[in-house]
């Protein structure tokens with residue numbers, strides 16, 4: 001009955017309560033949505049890293065990770081893979097042969113990690129195949145013994161791209177709300193080729209101010225970029241015997257993961273070809289990468305593998321990139337802190353409302369005390385009322401938050417037009433997908449309840465201090 | 476047999492500039508089944524006396540015992556519980572919780588006493604009909620007249636099955652018709668159910684209905700007459 005009374009009391013002063021409820025709801029909505037975006041960013045970063053670079057578990061020869069020494073390889077990676085594939089929680093396994101190489105194309109050079117992969121297995125563990133750029137060729141195939149897959153940033157660095165205002169580029173640009181005037185200038189450049197980002201930028205600066213050019217460059221680049229597929233790249237490296245070795249490859253495909261650092265420094269060729277050039281045994285590999293069925297069991301699976309291959313180094317993605325995990329945890333701590341501040345600010349409004357409500361009901365509370373409602377019950381009644389008031393707003397805010405999160409999660413919030421390249425430089429996706437899990441919701445609910453309880457103590461104590469005789473006499 | 480025994484009761488207010496002896500050395504016994512009016516001019520100490528009998532205010536000196544237990548010896552929580560079980564209150568106004576219906580207001584007291592839902596329901600209906608408000612149980616206080624509200628307050632006061640009912644100027648806000656009706660109901664409850672009523676009033680018509688009239692002046696009893 002206390003609940004019923006508390007609930008009805010909230011609606012005695014409808015406007016006043018609604019104001020607080022709406023304030024709490026909006027505060028919660030803002031908080032939750034911001035948190036979801038932050039968590040989504042962090043989560044995407046992890047998913048990107050897992051899918052493109054890390055896998056769940058990686059196995060190395062001890063010491064390989066210290067200096068990527070080509071000599072720290074597994075002799076027979078195939079049999080290891082066969083064995084590991086039988087482990088319950090293992091979904092897929094692949095291997096990579098890795099050498100540190102110098103890539104050279106028409107005089108431009110860049111240091112890279114050249115990995116030899118088995119395309120069929122590779123696509124089961126990593127999703128690089130889905131990251132091939134538009135008109136960026138194709139993923140490696142088993143018969144493409146001279147093909148190399150490079151990141152878009154590496155292609156740019158090696159001048160294996162150019163920019164051109166082609167028919168299709170122009171129609172893309174027209175959709176990107178450039179003014180007709182700018183578009184018509186673009187059209188005059190139709191048959192001209194810009195050989196680098198720098199040249200393109202210089203051109204943009206002649207037709208718009210620097211600030212505009214800085215934001216426009218990203219869109220223009222994306223619309224006009226062309227890859228010089230089948231162009232040659234020479235890779236040079238030290239083979240297992242310490243001799244200088246290398247090979248000539250043709251660009252088979254260009255990928256873009258969204259992490260520019262990675263894209264600038266990773267190239268892929270077929271493993272059979274690379275082991276020969278590197279004078280490694282036929283079935284050698286430097287790393288074995290595992291994708292799990294259930295990532296929550298990562299530590300158990302790691303322990304199983306460590307048992308079988310006790311003289312190897314098995315690392316989880318968290319151990320490989322502790323920063324990623326730290327970043328996720330930090331995002332969450334920030335989020336909680338952020339929500340706590342919002343709730344703290346809201347608690348003043350809640351306290352004020354409740355104090356007004358008690359002041360208005362002085363006589364009634366005095367009467368209730370007189371007829372036999374104990375102080376404890378009065379305290380509980382006010383407390384229940386405050387918590388209900390807070391919770392109503394919070395629940396409304398959470399529902400609103402969930403709806404908006406669900407609505408924006410399917411397509412994501414595309415920030416590429418504003419910050420695309422900036423986010424990619426930091427390894428973040430330019431399309432934000434807000435996510436928030438049950439665990440996070442529960443924590444937020446706990447925070448809201450804590451706020452409700454804290455905010456109710458002062459008004460409830462105030463009500464307790466009422467003297468029934470004085471309260472009943474009050475005019 | 477006396478259910479209320481008051482001996483040498485005084486209440487002095489010292490917080491004011493001049494000391495006020497609101498109740499000054501009052502001794503009084505009230506028996507079960509009485510229908511007693513406390514009368515006297517404004518400021519004579521009626522409310523102060525009733526508040527002390529009801530355990531809402533503590534005497535400066537003197538004792539009150541109800542059914543043999545001395546109010547002064549009860550601690551805060553015991554006192555609240557004692558009030559809940561032994562005393563029914565009707566005030567001049569603000570008797571009811573405005574967000575609850577008449578029935579819910581009556582039930583609430585029984586809820587505080589921890590009675591079962593079924594018992595609450597049937598007793599509420601009984602009480603509503605006893606105060607002549609059959610079928611008005613679902614009305615909110617604001618939908619009832621002042622007189623009807625006071626009748627609900629009487630029903631609410633009875634709900635806890637108290638030993639007696641204290642009513643401080645229950646008719647002060649009522650017109651004469653409602654006053655008569657409320658008094659009739661109180662008299663009937665007194666006669667049929669032997670419920671003890673102690674009420675204060677300014678109103679001569681109300682005084683005329685009382686079987687015993689205790690008159691206060693400056694905190695002292697100046698007359699105490701019982702009629703047939």
Ligand SMILES: Nc1ncnc2c1ncn2[C@@H]1O[C@H](COP(=O)(O)OP(=O)(O)OP(=O)(O)O)[C@@H](O)[C@H]1O
Pocket residue numbers: 488490491495496497515516517518519520521522523524
């Ligand atoms: N809290 C208080 N502080 C100081 N003086 C008080 C207080 N309450 C009552 N008094 C004084 O005590 C005296 C008795 O007051 P009380 O309210 O009991 O009179 P009353 O007979 O009920 O009057 P009324 O008919 O106007 O209701 C008055 O002089 C009043 O001013």
Ligand SMILES: [Mg+2]
Pocket residue numbers: 521522523643
């Ligand atoms: Mg009075």
